[in-house]
Amino acid sequence: MAYYPDINLVANDTKPEINLTLKDNNTAAAGLTLDPDDSSTWALIDISDPTIVVKFRALGTSTILDTLTCTKVGPYTNGACFMTWNADTLAVSAGTYEGEIELTYSDGGILTLFDRLKFKVRDDF
Helix, strand or coil: CCECCCEEEECCCCCCCEEEECEEEEEECCCCCCCCCCHHHEEECCCCCCEEEEEEEECCCCCCCEEEEEEECCCHHHCEEEECCCCCCCCCCCEEEEEEEEEECCCCCEEECCCEEEEEEECCC
16 A cells, blocks of 8 residues: 655645545556556546545544545546545644545445545644
């Protein structure tokens, strides 16, 4: 399991939106050879159907602190979406947190992306 680059945040904030481009690390992008270690070779995920959420928890724990719904950005075949923070999501102590991206399709199927988001939260002044 790997992490995307760290996202730096401040406790108790409700911004910024986090922009995501969802890709399939098991499928090559058109015209490219798949390299599992190079995300630029991965195919974009068509997000026309699924609901997308990010589950947020402290690193090294199993308790989900919040679940954030992502907003899709058209055209949906480009895999682009963004997540916004709920009012109390970042009402947390300074530390390292992680996010898991989960897609739930209308037929009940679930796709969880293998790599995780990593958030570094510092205290507010």
